[in-house]
Amino acid sequence: MGLPNSDQNNSELETNMRTSQEQSLVDNEQAKLNSLFGAYPENERHLIFTQDGMEFIACGKPNPDHQSILIAGITAMEQRFEKDVITQAFKGVKIYLANGIASGGGEALPRVDTIILNAENMGMNVAQMEAIASEAGMYRVGDQSDVFGADADASEVGFVHELGHILEFRAHLDMGVGFQTLDSLKSPTWYGQQKPREDYAESWMFMVYGHSIDQDREAILQADLKKVAAANVSRL
Numbered sequence: 001m002g003l004p005n006s007d008q009n010n011s012e013l014e015t016n017m018r019t020s021q022e023q024s025l026v027d028n029e030q031a032k033l034n035s036l037f038g039a040y041p042e043n044e045r046h047l048i049f050t051q052d053g054m055e056f057i058a059c060g061k062p063n064p065d066h067q068s069i070l071i072a073g074i075t076a077m078e079q080r081f082e083k084d085v086i087t088q089a090f091k092g093v094k095i096y097l098a099n100g101i102a103s104g105g106g107e108a109l110p111r112v113d114t115i116i117l118n119a120e121n122m123g124m125n126v127a128q129m130e131a132i133a134s135e136a137g138m139y140r141v142g143d144q145s146d147v148f149g150a151d152a153d154a155s156e157v158g159f160v161h162e163l164g165h166i167l168e169f170r171a172h173l174d175m176g177v178g179f180q181t182l183d184s185l186k187s188p189t190w191y192g193q194q195k196p197r198e199d200y201a202e203s204w205m206f207m208v209y210g211h212s213i214d215q216d217r218e219a220i221l222q223a224d225l226k227k228v229a230a231a232n233v234s235r236l
C-alpha cells in the first residue's frame with residue numbers, strides 16, 4: 001500500500017485543469033460562432049473571395065467596398081513580409097463580416113480559426129474610430145491617428161489587428177502569453193498596455209504597416225511568424 005506520488009498527482013491535476021480550461025475556451029468560441037450561424041443561416045452567408053488561404057464571407061448582402069478594404073490589409077501584410085509567408089501563417093482562417101455579432105471592430109476566435117468583423121464599422125476611418133472608442137474608454141485618441149493618419153481605414157488596420165490574435169494563438173496555443181514578460185508601458189498604444197494579448201495584436205498591426213515598435217516585440221513577432229508559417233508548411 002503506497003502513498004500516491006503527490007508531485008505526479010499535482011502535475012496531473014494541473015494538466016487536467018488546463019485541459020478543461022482550454023475546453024471551455026474552445027466551447028465559448030464555438031458558441032459565438034454558432035450564434036453567428038443562428039443569426040445568419042447558410043443561405044445568408046456568401047463567400048465573397050479567397051486570398052492567401054483565407055476565406056472572406058459576407059453575412060447578409062455583400063458590400064463590394066468591404067472587399068477592397070480587406071484586400072488592402074492583405075496587400076499591406078504581403079508587402080511587409082512575403083505572400084507565401086502570409087499564406088502559410090494564416091491559411092484556413094475564415095473571416096465573417098456580420099452585423100450585431102462582434103463588438104467594436106471585430107473579434108478573433110482563434111480556437112475555431114475564425115475572425116468576426118463588425119460589418120457596420122467597415123470603412124470607418126481612424127479618427128472616427130478613436131472618437132467613438134475613446135468615449136467608451138476603449139482607446140486613446142492619437143494612438144492610431146498620429147501614426148497611421150486620421151484618414152487611414154480603421155477597419156483595414158483592425159482586420160490586421162485581429163490576425164495578430166490568430167498569429168499569437170497559432171504560435172503559443174494561447175493568447176496573452178507571447179508578450180507576458182515584456183514591459184507593458186512599451187506597447188505602441190494605450191490599448192495595448194492594458195493586456196498582453198492586445199499588446200501583441202497592436203504591435204503586429206504597427207509592424208505590418210512599418211511603424212516602429214520596440215525590438216523585443218519585433219523579435220518575438222518575427223520569430224512567431226516564421227514558426228507558424230513553417231509549421232503550416234509541414235502540415236501540407
Ligand SMILES: [Zn+2]
Binds near residue numbers: 161162197201
Ligand atoms: Zn484585439
